[in-house]
Amino acid sequence: MNLNGFYSIILLLLFSITGMAKRQVNVLDFGVTSEIQDCTPGIIKSLQACKDGNDVELIFPKGVYNFYHDFGVDKYCFISNNDEGLKRVVFLLEKMKNFTINGQGSSFIFHGFINPFVINNSSNVVFKNFSIDFTRSFHSEATILAQNSDGLDIEIPKDYPYMINNGILVFIDEELNNRVVTSLSPENIYPYGILLEFDSKKHETASMARDYFVQNSPLPAISLGDRKVRIFHKTLKGTPGNTLVFNPSNRNYPGFAVSDCKDIRFENVTIFHAGGMGIVAQQTHNIAVVSCKITPSGNRAISTTADATHFANCTGKIELAGCLFQNQMDDATNIHGIYVQIAKKIAPDEVIVQLKHYQQLGFDFLKPETVIELVQSKSLITKGTSKIISSKRLNKDLTVVKLSKDLPNDINVGDVIADISELPFVHIHDNIIGKNRARGMLLNCKGKTIVENNTFHSAGAAIMFEGDAYYWFEQGGVSDCTIQNNIFDNCMFGVWGEAVLDVKAGIKLQRDVSRYNRNIKIINNTFRVFDDALLLQTYCVDGLIWKDNKIEKNNEYPTIRNNKSLFKVENSDNIKIEQ
Amino acid sequence: MNLNGFYSIILLLLFSITGMAKRQVNVLDFGVTSEIQDCTPGIIKSLQACKDGNDVELIFPKGVYNFYHDFGVDKYCFISNNDEGLKRVVFLLEKMKNFTINGQGSSFIFHGFINPFVINNSSNVVFKNFSIDFTRSFHSEATILAQNSDGLDIEIPKDYPYMINNGILVFIDEELNNRVVTSLSPENIYPYGILLEFDSKKHETASMARDYFVQNSPLPAISLGDRKVRIFHKTLKGTPGNTLVFNPSNRNYPGFAVSDCKDIRFENVTIFHAGGMGIVAQQTHNIAVVSCKITPSGNRAISTTADATHFANCTGKIELAGCLFQNQMDDATNIHGIYVQIAKKIAPDEVIVQLKHYQQLGFDFLKPETVIELVQSKSLITKGTSKIISSKRLNKDLTVVKLSKDLPNDINVGDVIADISELPFVHIHDNIIGKNRARGMLLNCKGKTIVENNTFHSAGAAIMFEGDAYYWFEQGGVSDCTIQNNIFDNCMFGVWGEAVLDVKAGIKLQRDVSRYNRNIKIINNTFRVFDDALLLQTYCVDGLIWKDNKIEKNNEYPTIRNNKSLFKVENSDNIKIEQ
Numbered sequence A, B: 001m002n003l004n005g006f007y008s009i010i011l012l013l014l015f016s017i018t019g020m021a022k023r024q025v026n027v028l029d030f031g032v033t034s035e036i037q038d039c040t041p042g043i044i045k046s047l048q049a050c051k052d053g054n055d056v057e058l059i060f061p062k063g064v065y066n067f068y069h070d071f072g073v074d075k076y077c078f079i080s081n082n083d084e085g086l087k088r089v090v091f092l093l094e095k096m097k098n099f100t101i102n103g104q105g106s107s108f109i110f111h112g113f114i115n116p117f118v119i120n121n122s123s124n125v126v127f128k129n130f131s132i133d134f135t136r137s138f139h140s141e142a143t144i145l146a147q148n149s150d151g152l153d154i155e156i157p158k159d160y161p162y163m164i165n166n167g168i169l170v171f172i173d174e175e176l177n178n179r180v181v182t183s184l185s186p187e188n189i190y191p192y193g194i195l196l197e198f199d200s201k202k203h204e205t206a207s208m209a210r211d212y213f214v215q216n217s218p219l220p221a222i223s224l225g226d227r228k229v230r231i232f233h234k235t236l237k238g239t240p241g242n243t244l245v246f247n248p249s250n251r252n253y254p255g256f257a258v259s260d261c262k263d264i265r266f267e268n269v270t271i272f273h274a275g276g277m278g279i280v281a282q283q284t285h286n287i288a289v290v291s292c293k294i295t296p297s298g299n300r301a302i303s304t305t306a307d308a309t310h311f312a313n314c315t316g317k318i319e320l321a322g323c324l325f326q327n328q329m330d331d332a333t334n335i336h337g338i339y340v341q342i343a344k345k346i347a348p349d350e351v352i353v354q355l356k357h358y359q360q361l362g363f364d365f366l367k368p369e370t371v372i373e374l375v376q377s378k379s380l381i382t383k384g385t386s387k388i389i390s391s392k393r394l395n396k397d398l399t400v401v402k403l404s405k406d407l408p409n410d411i412n413v414g415d416v417i418a419d420i421s422e423l424p425f426v427h428i429h430d431n432i433i434g435k436n437r438a439r440g441m442l443l444n445c446k447g448k449t450i451v452e453n454n455t456f457h458s459a460g461a462a463i464m465f466e467g468d469a470y471y472w473f474e475q476g477g478v479s480d481c482t483i484q485n486n487i488f489d490n491c492m493f494g495v496w497g498e499a500v501l502d503v504k505a506g507i508k509l510q511r512d513v514s515r516y517n518r519n520i521k522i523i524n525n526t527f528r529v530f531d532d533a534l535l536l537q538t539y540c541v542d543g544l545i546w547k548d549n550k551i552e553k554n555n556e557y558p559t560i561r562n563n564k565s566l567f568k569v570e571n572s573d574n575i576k577i578e579q
Helices: A003-018 A040-052 A174-178 B003-018 B040-052
Strands: A023-026 A056-059 A064-067 A073-077 A085-094 A097-110 A115-120 A123-134 A140-148 A151-155 A162-165 A168-171 A194-199 A221-225 A228-232 A243-247 A256-259 A262-271 A279-282 A285-290 A309-312 A315-321 A324-326 A333-338 A340-347 A350-354 A371-375 A382-393 A398-403 A416-419 A425-429 A432-434 A441-443 A448-452 A455-457 A463-465 A480-484 A487-489 A499-503 A517-523 A526-529 A534-539 A541-547 A550-553 A567-570 A573-577 B023-026 B056-059 B064-067 B073-077 B085-094 B097-110 B115-120 B123-134 B140-148 B151-155 B162-165 B168-171 B194-199 B221-225 B228-232 B243-247 B256-259 B262-271 B279-282 B285-290 B309-312 B315-321 B324-326 B333-338 B340-347 B350-354 B371-375 B382-393 B398-403 B416-419 B425-429 B432-434 B441-443 B449-452 B455-457 B463-465 B481-484 B487-489 B499-503 B517-523 B526-529 B534-539 B541-547 B550-553 B567-570 B573-577
Touching: A023 A040, A040 A056, A040 A085, A073 A115, A085 A097, A085 B085, A115 A123, A140 A228, A162 A221, A256 A262, A262 A279, A333 A416, A340 A398, A441 A448, A534 A541, A567 A573, B023 B040, B040 B056, B040 B085, B073 B115, B085 B097, B115 B123, B140 B228, B162 B221, B256 B262, B262 B279, B333 B416, B340 B398, B441 B449, B534 B541, B567 B573
Parallel strands: A023 A056, A056 A097, A064 A097, A085 A115, A097 A123, A115 A256, A123 A262, A256 A279, A262 A285, A279 A309, A285 A315, A309 A333, A315 A425, A324 A432, A333 A441, A425 A448, A432 A455, A441 A463, A448 A480, A455 A487, A463 A499, A480 A517, A487 A526, A499 A534, A517 A541, A526 A550, A534 A567, A541 A573, B023 B056, B056 B097, B064 B097, B085 B115, B097 B123, B115 B256, B123 B262, B256 B279, B262 B285, B279 B309, B285 B315, B309 B333, B315 B425, B324 B432, B333 B441, B425 B449, B432 B455, B441 B463, B449 B481, B455 B487, B463 B499, B481 B517, B487 B526, B499 B534, B517 B541, B526 B550, B534 B567, B541 B573
Antiparallel strands: A073 A085, A140 A151, A140 A243, A151 A228, A162 A168, A194 A243, A221 A228, A340 A350, A340 A416, A350 A398, A371 A382, A371 A416, A382 A398, B073 B085, B140 B151, B140 B243, B151 B228, B162 B168, B194 B243, B221 B228, B340 B350, B340 B416, B350 B398, B371 B382, B371 B416, B382 B398
16 A cells, blocks of 8 residues: 555545545525525525535534524424424435534524424434524413412513413414414414423422313413413412413424434534424434533523423434433433234234324334234233234224234233334433423333433432333333432422332233333432432332432422332332442 | 127117116125224225226115224325315225216215315216215204303203313213323314304204304303303303304315316215315316205204315316205305415516415415416406416425416516416206305306306305405406306395395405406396395496396395395496396
8 A cells, every 4th residue: 555545544534533524515505694584495405405415514604594484395294202294394304314414503593383303214414513492482481470269360471472362362473473364373373281380480390380281271361451361270370470381282393303214413402492392213223412402592481392302112322411401391301112002803913003192193113024022001011022024004093913923812902012123222321401391201211221420300200110001102111221320409399200210100900920120220329309209119120229329418499298218119029229 | 890799889888878887896895884883994995996997886785884083094185175184084086087986875974083085186986875974073063041141051962072171161072082192182172163053943044143253262161060051252142042053163074075086976975964065176177066965964053064065276067966055064165266376576487376375275286388367466357377387386385386478567476376277167057055154155267157046045145256365365256157047045144245146356456447257147036035135246347137037025034134225236347237
């Protein structure tokens, strides 16, 4: 080899390592600037240009870019744990390879009913150095002025336009009024289905605040003048000075919806808001969320209207590292599989399976060669494994599947099937999580799971082990889970859970023999606590070590719970608690 | 030619004429019987079998056949003047040719949120000899018990399950409760957006009853026991004993949605109910609805929740003959084109056009070679014609079109474009129309239109000439319309119109020169009237003959209107009224 050849190889190696080999495409060349009103058409053109090549980095000069609904692309999406539908997408990435979007510190501002990012069938895609936000959030907020016998008096800031229509409180967006509307068009409505009180000083859910579900029953209201409104709801409680959040029940507008991809990386991306989850990935192999933030902008009480991140039937490595996940209206993450229910037995080796939860419909994962487990729905005991020989989707609910062998005798209609072909390795480390509704993390992954060096300040359980086959139909059950060197900082000031580390699998029968979660190590963590809430609750666990954990008491919150023991263990084997 | 050859030709001719040449497929062979619970899977199989051949008649032994949601086929549909969406369809006919469905007198009963018939890209299809109905109607009804200062006391029959949820009246279907629901799932809700009172004795809309639009603002309510409910609405009025209809604002479930077809015939088909229009056809060439009925089943006050029939951008011959259209919640028919608005001028001969009404989105009609007219939106004056050279759809709202020549100088952004490539011949004869909300017929077809030998008993105008470019964006303007030998039997007992024959085009400017409707002949009709409501109102009409019409007075309704003249003519030319 001559010297030139040697240098070439060195250069190539350097490029491979640094990614500098990528051809750069600048959005400026497509008319996308901070000055123009709607950058959507230019983005669509620039993405088309990127698609023509390979190894492309799409760069944004640092700035503020605005995106409207009008010129987006239509795409029907089934997005697990969010709402399916025909989405109007700005960044629709399909079959992209070796592609980076580098915002270089830019802000992407979205206006109206629009989906920022949908990524399908792509590989080696990096998102970095930008933030996303919406001018009008999908939720609304109000300041609580007074509690009275019929409900609450509230004051609604100008950021949340509303009207009282036929005596009912309806949130709208005045910016959208240029569209054709019939009476009150659905296009202009920001519906709400969940009410929740936030502590305005602590910027977190109010202590022990509970959800009020008002889906399909919006609130009767009268105007008190000056954006002050009396809302009527017999059981609704609130503390004057606190914030009442009106959250949508739908999850139509997740920030990033990733499906059937490989090697996806988020780096230094901030999601101030999304009308659904922040980042949701399904059937994706290797995904990393590194140095990202999900946190509200301005004075808003909440960030995303659902989970910060969420992973369904993902494989490879799932990494959450160095992130801030706060004030979202649901968990910081949930990593799980999906159960389909056996709806009908056609033959000993052939069944019709049904997706049951309405936010899982269309989830298409039972392909030939998929290795599956067959699970009793009420005990969550796996009764056998098999392989898919063929499958035929009838519609978004039902699929006919032929198995490599007959169903076990003790698997019947009503029992469930899940994919176990490849289990991911989950590594969650160095994150700060808290101030959000619900739990910190739901760990429902059968693969190796390590949770370390995180700080949790969750209103509910910090870590919950879920999974059920009757409501959410999320496959859970860890087999090798290590929770170490974390700080659990005054968790459990809310209603969502019974212990800081909480097993809540949906096991209705045979708890004496079902062992759904296994091999959990809880080592060297610090628990900062303000009362005697349970630190650990388990049932149907086989193998748990509690060792070298510190407990530090403080009085930052009033006492809520007063347990004699901080540990509650039932129907479990091989539990070692060393205090 | 020998004798055999001769007979063969005779036989062939006979078969061609009678249709007997069709191969018969019996649904019985696919397990479809009156006895089984859900005939949907069998129907899907039988349609597949029919598709394999040509010239097929699918026959049903006379019986009652039930269809559920579960096994239907998913299809995303844009259906003009109804709601777009992913439909769950039982009879999905795509690319069918020379196909007949013969119910032989059968009843097809649908359960839940399901679309009975969707027909795309098919030709020579006949539907005959069956009825369709739904067990749980998409609207709900109640008997008015009393009027009070806050609203109405009503009694809700068992046919319309409901609950009072957080103090709000919500209609549901108890049959659907086997599905997974989160709190109150949208899957189980029958929403209402329009309230309307019906006269329980006359079985028609109550005299001068008006619509109450409560979309997005469902009614506060309290239970009074025994399915009696007090609903709160300050301006709502009603007469005890009458029926209050809670109609949905959405039109998700039309009975038959026909798109891009040719030679479609309905014969002896009864539509007792649909959650949208009864029959809606778009971009279809030759369509006949003959000896059909749209009428409520049982004690229901209404049949379809929207128009009985509706035709958008159809060509060839449109025939409605010998039908009964009654009690639908909107017009018996509306035959119109679609205006798209010029949203942006890209070049002198290139524009971006926008579909404006939300129930027209996705209507895809500007193809190369389409001849168009360019119309000023506020005057509805056609300023020129052109031809589409190329078009590119950006999304369901926007399309870029290149024209064969530059835009006229007086056509600008905000003005509209419609297809005039081929105008249909409309023949509406021997029908009985009435007892429904709104008007009888909207005649908005530029082709030859003959309306004869019909009996109208419509609450509003019997015949209305509409068309506008600011709200509905429906292209109208007749050029040769004959209305003869009809009986107009006590129309105008409701609020929807100002004259029995009413011009109501949306002309905002230049009424002195705009002549949108032309050459209307009104000859030899009988007008049975109970008061001095206008018989004819025109503006912007050029050419109208009123001749040999009889007026018969009766006192079947109380006097509502008291005009000095029964004719109101403004801004029109060549109007000859011979009384």
